[in-house]
Amino acid sequence: MDDANIFVGRQPILNRNGDIYAYELLYRNSHKNFYPDVDPDQATIRLLVNTFLTIGLEKVSGKSLSFINFTGELLTQDIISSLDPKRVVIEVLETVEITPLLLTKLRLLKEMGFKLALDDFILQEQYSVHSELFNLVNFIKVDYLNTTPIERLEIEKLIMKYPSIVLLAEKIETEEQFEAAKASGYSLFQGYFFSKPEIVTGIEIPSNVVLQFQIIKRLHSEPLNIDEIVGLIMHDVSLTYKLLRLINTYAFEVLKKISSIKQAIVLIGLRETKRWIQVLALREIGEGSGNGRTRALVDYSLTRAKMCELLARRDGQENPEEYFLAGMFSLINVIMKRDWDAVFHLIPLSDEVVRTVKGERTEMTPYLQLTEAVERFDWERIEELTSKMGITQPELSKYSLEAHHWAQSLQQ
Template sequence: MHADATAVTSMPSEQFFLARQPILGRDQKLVAFELLFRAAPEHEDAQLTDYAAATATVIAHASQLGMEQVVGEQLAFVNVDEVVLKSDFVRFLPPDRVILEILETVDPNDQVLARIRELKELGFKFALDDVIGHSEQVSKLIDLVDVIKVDVNAISREELTCLATSLRDAPQKLLAEKVETVEEFHLCMELGFEYFQGYYFARPAILSGKKISPSELVVLRLLELIGSNADNAAIELAVKRDALLSLNLLRLVNSRAAGPDRHIESVSQALVQLGRSQLQRWLQILLYSTPDGRVELNSPLLQMATTRGRLLELMSLTLRPGDVAGAEAAFTIGIMSLMDALLSLPMDRILDRVDVSQEVKAALLDRAGDYGAMLSVAEELEGKQCGRRLSRALDKLGLSIKQIREIELAAFDWVRGLGADTRVH
C-alpha cells in the first residue's frame, strides 16, 4: 500500500492525539523522544486499523512544521507498522533525525525485509519494539536494526537478566522501556542498557528527614516574597544574600537588554528591568537548574516541568483570553507539579513554604477545579495511554482535540527556545 503526499496531507487529523515520551541516556540526559499517536476515545476500536492514517497525519504535520519544533535537538522514535513501512509518506521524515520503530505486529516477510534494506540505504535507522525474547521476528530483523527495545514490565527479572546477557555482545544498543521505578532503572543500568524510557525520573522518591538545600531555600523564599507582594527592597535583599543568584540574574538581564551599550550592573536595576512576572517565571525554572545555576534543557525533569507550565498557560489563555493573572497561575501550577520529584519532598510540605492561592493548592494536591483539569490534560499527554480520562478533562474545559494539539506544538516550540531566554550561565 502506497500513499502519496496529497493523500497524506488530506487525511482527517482531528481524531488523533500527539504525545511524546522522553528517552534518556545513561547520564540521565534526554537523547530522544518517542512520538506516539493515539486515537481519540470514541475511535479506540479503530485504533489499530487507523494506525497508518494516524502515523501519516503526524508525519505530515512534522514535515510541515519541521521535526525541530516537535522534538527540538533530540532524535524522534516513530512507530511504523507494515503499511507505514511500505508507504511513500515515510520518506517525508528526515533520516538523520528519526529512528523508525518496527512494531511487534510486523511480519518480517521478504517484502518487508527488502523494504527495510531499501530505507537503510537512504540513511534511516531502525529499532525493534517490545522485544521480550528471541522470537522468529527478532532473529529475522536483529541484523537490520540499530536499537533493541525491551519491555521490562512484560518479563520477570530473571528473564530480563537472561535476555540482556544474551544481547550484551550484540552491536545493537539496548533500550529499556516502561521503566517506572528507580530500582528498575538501576537494574537495567547494571545489565548494560544504553537508553531508558519511562517515568521513573519523575516519580517523587520521598525521603524521610530530607532537607531543602540552601540554594533551593533561597529560590523558594523569593517565590514566597513575590507571591505575597513583598516590596522591592525585601526582594532585592533576598537576591543579594545569594552571590550566585545575583550573578545569574545580572547575566540573564544583560543577555536580554536592548542595545549593545545597555549594560545593567546592579541587582536593583536588574529587578526593575525584568519585572515581577518574569522574575517569578525565571525563579521557577531556576529551581530545576544544576547546582551551579545552569539551565540544561536536556534535563528530562526540566523539559517536563516547563512543557507542563507552558501547556497550562496556553490552555488558560485559550479559555480566558486576556486573563494574565490566571495564565501566570496556570504556568506556576504546571512547573510546580514536579517539585515533589525534584526536591524529594511531599507536595504539601513544599506548598507550606510558598505562598500560593487555594485554587493553585487544590490543583496541585487534588487535581481539582479547572486548573486541576488542565494539569490532568498535560499529564495524560506525556505519552501515557491517551484515553477517556483525557477526553473527560478536555470536555470539562471545553477544549477540542485540534486546539490541544496546536497548544501542545506551541508549548514544545516555546520550551525549545528557552535556552536563549533563560541563559543563566
C-alpha cells in the first residue's frame, strides 16, 4: 500500500466552554472500500510515520492535543516512543484485552509522560479484575449515542472514586445531549452538535464586520471606483492592517512587499480583494464571539472553502472562487444564528452559491457534499462521491490536509 493512500481526518474535542481542547485523529483502514486487504496495525504504523513524523502534528492539529487510537498489538510497539507525550493522548481501543502485560506497558507510557484514554468505555468484568487501570488513565470516553442512561450512570458512579479521570462524551448530536452530559459531570465533548442550527436568536455582529459587509456589497456594485473602495477599507485601521498581512502572506508571490491597499487592489484585483475581506469578516465573527464553538465552526467553514476550491481547480471549473464561497458560507446560518434570508441580506453572493448552501442541487453541490462527508468521516458517502467525481484517494488525502493546514494558519 502506498503511504499516500492513508487518509487522515480530525474531529474536534470541545471543553465545557465550547473551546477546542484537542482533536481525535482518525484514519481509514477498513478491509473494504479504500483499503482492500490492509492490516489495520500496518496502516496505523504507516499513518504515524508518514503523516505525523514526516508531515508533523503541527499541520494536522496545530497546538492542540491529538487523541490517537491504538490496538493492543500497537501498544507494545516501540513506535509510540517516537511520539511527543506533550502532544499525543494514547487512546486504548475498546477491543483491547486488559492483561497484566498491557498494564505494565501502560504504566511505562505514563512514566514517559503520555496521557491515556479508554475508548467507547462500557463496564465489563475485566475492568473489575484490573481496577488498577483506573489509576493510570486520564480520560474515559463514553459513547453517548449507543449507551443507555443506566449504563452511563454506572460509569459516572465508578468515576467518582477516581477524581483525576476526565469524562469525555462521544457522539453528542444535539444541544440537549450536550447540556445533559455537562450536568452529569462530563468535561469534554465530541460530536456534531455544535454544527447544527440552534434556536435562531441571532448574535450581535461586531461593528467592524458590519463595515466589511458594506465594503463587500460595494464591491458587488457598478461602476466600481478604486479610490472609493480604498477609502472605505482604510476607514478601518484594523482591517487595513489585517488585509495587507493576509495578502502578503497568502495571496500572491510578488517581487516586493505590498504596502498599501491601493497597491494591493491594483496587483491582485478587486475579485481577490473581495475574497480576502470575506475571509477576514468570517474570522472576525469567530474571534469576536468569545465562543469556542463558533470558532470551531469558522475553522470548519474555512476548511470547507479551501477544499471546495482545490477540488474545483482540479476539475478545471471556470469559477473556483465561487466554490470557495459556497464552502465558506455553508455554515454561516449556524455561526450567526440567523435564518438564511437574514444572512444573505447582509452578505451579497451569487444565486448559485446561495442555492448551493441552502441545499438546492447545483453544479457545486457534489463538491460541498464531499467536504462535508470528509468532515464527518462518512466513508460510504466519500466512496460514492469520489467514484462519481473521479477523485482518487491520494488526491483526496492531499486536498484535505492542505485545506486543514490553510484554515489553521489563518486562525493563528
